[in-house]
Amino acid sequence: MRESQDAHGNTSARIIDHETCIAYYRRALSPRQAARVEEWLQSHPHAAEQAEIDASLEHAIAQPLAQVLHEPLPTRLQFGSRRAMLAWPRRAALLATIVLAASGGWWLGGVPTNGDRQASFAERVATAARQPLPAVSTLQMLGEGRIAVQAPDLSARGYQLVQQRRLRQHEPALAEFIYRNGDGEQLRVYAEAGAEPHVAPRISNQDGVAVAQWRAHGTDYALVGELPAPSLRELAQVASSEVTDDATNMADTALSYDDYTEVPGASTAVQSQEPAGETVMPANAGNDMLVQPGQM
Amino acid sequence: MLEDKIAAEVPHLRRYARALTRDPESADDLVQDTLERALRKRHLWRPSGRLRSWLFRMLYRLYLNQRPRQRREDDKVVALDMVRDQLGRPPVHDQELHYHTVMQTVDTLPDSQRQILLLVALEQPSYAEGARMLGIAVGTFRSRLSRARSELRERMARRNQPAGQDGANHA
Numbered sequence: 457m458r459e460s461q462d463a464h465g466n467t468s469a470r471i472i473d474h475e476t477c478i479a480y481y482r483r484a485l486s487p488r489q490a491a492r493v494e495e496w497l498q499s500h501p502h503a504a505e506q507a508e509i510d511a512s513l514e515h516a517i518a519q520p521l522a523q524v525l526h527e528p529l530p531t532r533l534q535f536g537s538r539r540a541m542l543a544w545p546r547r548a549a550l551l552a553t554i555v556l557a558a559s560g561g562w563w564l565g566g567v568p569t570n571g572d573r574q575a576s577f578a579e580r581v582a583t584a585a586r587q588p589l590p591a592v593s594t595l596q597m598l599g600e601g602r603i604a605v606q607a608p609d610l611s612a613r614g615y616q617l618v619q620q621r622r623l624r625q626h627e628p629a630l631a632e633f634i635y636r637n638g639d640g641e642q643l644r645v646y647a648e649a650g651a652e653p654h655v656a657p658r659i660s661n662q663d664g665v666a667v668a669q670w671r672a673h674g675t676d677y678a679l680v681g682e683l684p685a686p687s688l689r690e691l692a693q694v695a696s697s698e699v700t701d702d703a704t705n706m707a708d709t710a711l712s713y714d715d716y717t718e719v720p721g722a723s724t725a726v727q728s729q730e731p732a733g734e735t736v737m738p739a740n741a742g743n744d745m746l747v748q749p750g751q752m
Numbered sequence: 753m754l755e756d757k758i759a760a761e762v763p764h765l766r767r768y769a770r771a772l773t774r775d776p777e778s779a780d781d782l783v784q785d786t787l788e789r790a791l792r793k794r795h796l797w798r799p800s801g802r803l804r805s806w807l808f809r810m811l812y813r814l815y816l817n818q819r820p821r822q823r824r825e826d827d828k829v830v831a832l833d834m835v836r837d838q839l840g841r842p843p844v845h846d847q848e849l850h851y852h853t854v855m856q857t858v859d860t861l862p863d864s865q866r867q868i869l870l871l872v873a874l875e876q877p878s879y880a881e882g883a884r885m886l887g888i889a890v891g892t893f894r895s896r897l898s899r900a901r902s903e904l905r906e907r908m909a910r911r912n913q914p915a916g917q918d919g920a921n922h923a
Contacts, residue, residue, distance in 0.1 A: 474898075475879075484876070510901050513908065514873035516854040517771075521874060524767040532784055533762055658781035661818045689777060 472496045477507030478514070532656050577676050578669055581646045582662030584630055585680040607633040608645055608677070608695035615643055615691075643681040645695065649674060657692035659685050668692035754797065758790055761807050764875065768808065771870040772815050782818070786811040804875075808885035812867070857907045865900035872897055 472493055479485050480493040497504035607617055615635035622631050633645040655671040657679075668679040668688040679692045765786060769779035789810050790797075797806060858866055868886065871877065877885060883893040 479876075482876075506905065509905050509908075513854055513901075513904055514869075516851045517858060517870060517873035520848075520851050520855070521767050521771055524770050525763045527763075527766070529762060529766075530780060533766070533780060533787065534759070655784075658784060659778060660781070660785070685778070 474503070474507060474510075477503060478511045481508050481511035482515070577646075577648060578660055578662050578667045578678060580630060581667050581669075581678040581680060582665035584632060584646060585644055585665055585667075606647075606675070610635050610643070610691065610695060613691055613694055614638060641682070643679060643683075643691065646678045646680070647675050649676075657689060657696050659689055659692075670696045672696055754794060757803050758787065758807065761804055762787070764804065765807055765811055767874055768871060769811060769815070771874060772867065782811060782815055785814050785818075789814065802881065802884065805881055805884040808871075808875075809887045812886050853911065854904075854908065857904060857911060860907060861900055861903055865896050865903060868893060868896045869900040869904065 476485070476489075476493060477497060480490055480497070483490075485493060497507070607620055610617075614637040616637070617633055618636045619634040620632065621634075631647040633647070635643040635645065654673075655669075657668050657670040659666055659668050661667070665680060666685055666688055668691070670677050670692055677692075677695065679688060679695060681688060681691070683691070762783065765783045766779060769782040769786075770776060773779045773782060786807060790807060793810075797803070858869060861869065868882070871882060871885060875882075875885070879890050879894050879897075882897070883890040886893065
C-alpha cells in the first residue's frame with residue numbers, strides 16, 4: 457500500500473496495489489490497514505472484484521495442500537533428527553569424503569577429478585541404458601575384487617535375470633543386470649559400489665531416461681526400463697527390499713569371494729559381438745557380480 | 753544451527769513439491785534431492801540470505817531439470833486428482849469439487865505461470881522474495897503472476913458459464 461501526498465500535504469490520494477487488495481481478502485492485514493483498503497475498494501469496485509476472485513482462487517489452490525505442513529515426515533526427510541542424521545546427511549557427507557578419496561569422487565557427481573568432472577551415477581546409468589544390448593545370450597564376465605554386487609531378484613514380478621556384465625567403458629565401471637519377462641519386456645539394473653547409508657528408491661529423469669535409484673548396503677543401484685514411473689518405482693521397491701533382505705548373507709558372500717578371479721568356464725563363452733570394453737557373464741553363474749572397488 | 757533451520761523448512765518444501773508434482777512419492781524424492789544438495793552446497797549458504805528462498809530455488813531447479821519435458825502434458829492429465837489424493841477420497845462436497853475444478857484449471861495454464869501461481873498461493877511471498885525463490889527476475893515474476901491470475905480468472909469464468917452461452921456470445 458502506498459500513500460501519496462497532494463500539494464497540501466494531504467494523504468487522501470492512496471495507491472493500493474493488487475497484492476494488498478488480495479491480502480485484505482485473505483484477512484492478512486492489520487485492522488488499521490484493512491480499514492484503509494476497505495475504504496479504497498469501495499470506490500474501486502472492479503479492482504475489488506478481481507482481488508476477491510484471485511484471493512478465493514488462491515485459497516482453493518492452497519487449501520487441499522494445507523495438511524501437508526502437518527503430516528509426519530518420512531524418515532528420509534527428517535533432516536534435523538538424530539535418527540536421520542545417523543541415517544544419511546552427516547554420515548553421507550563423511551562417507552562421501554571417504555569414497556571420494558577412494559574411488560575418484562563419483563559420489564559428489566561434479567567434484568573435479570584430474571581436471572575433469574565425472575558424471576553422476578544416474579547420468580552414467582542413463583548413458584549406459586541408451587546403448588543397445590549386445591546380440592548375445594550367454595556370455596561371461598571376468599571379475600576380480602573384493603566387493604560383491606548382488607543382482608536383485610525380480611522373479612516375483614515375472615522378470616528373470618538373463619544377462620549380467622560389467623561395462624568397462626564407463627568410469628567408474630558399472631555392473632549391468634538385464635532382466636526379461638514372459639512378454640519379452642526388458643529391464644536393466646545397474647550397480648556400483650557406493651556409500652553405506654541406505655537410500656530409498658526414488659525416480660529421477662536423466663535427459664529423458666527415467667532412472668529409479670536406491671542404495672543398499674554399500675551399493676548404488678538403478679533400474680531402467682520402458683515402463684511408467686509408478687511401475688518403475690514399484691519394481692525398484694521390490695528390488696531394494698530383496699537386496700536389503702539378503703544383505704547379511706551378501707556380506708558373508710563378499711568375504712568368501714576375496715580371492716575370486718574368474719567365473720568358471722568364462723573363457724569359452726565370449727562371442728565376437730561383444731562390444732569393446734564390456735564383459736558379460738551368464739545369468740546362471742550366480743547373482744553376485746564381483747567388482748574391484750577401485751573399478752566401481 | 754543450519755540443519756535445524758533447514759529442517760524447519762522441510763514441510764514447506766514438501767508442500768510446494770507436492771503441488772508441482774501432484775505425487776507424494778515424487779514430491780518427497782524431490783525434497784530429498786533438495787536436502788542432499790543443500791548439504792553439499794552448504795558452504796555457499798550466507799546467513800544474511802533467506803534460507804527458504806535458497807532452498808526453494810534449489811528445489812525448483814531440480815524440478816525443472818528432472819522433469820521430462822515430453823511427459824509434462826501427460827502428467828497434467830493423469831495427476832489432476834490431487835484433491836482426491838489429499839483428502840483420501842473423491843471430492844464429494846461442493847467445496848471440494850470447487851477445489852478440484854480450480855486445480856484442474858490451474859493445470860491448463862502454461863508451466864511457467866502455473867509454477868508461480870502455486871508458489872504464491874502456498875507461500876504468499878513478496879515479488880522480490882518469490883523471484884528469489886524461483887531464481888528469476890522480479891519483473892518476470894510479477895508479469896507471469898499477473899498473467900497467470902488473469903488467465904485463471906478467465907478460464908474459471910468460462911468453465912462456470914452455462915452450456916451454450918459461450919457460443920451465443922460469439923454468434
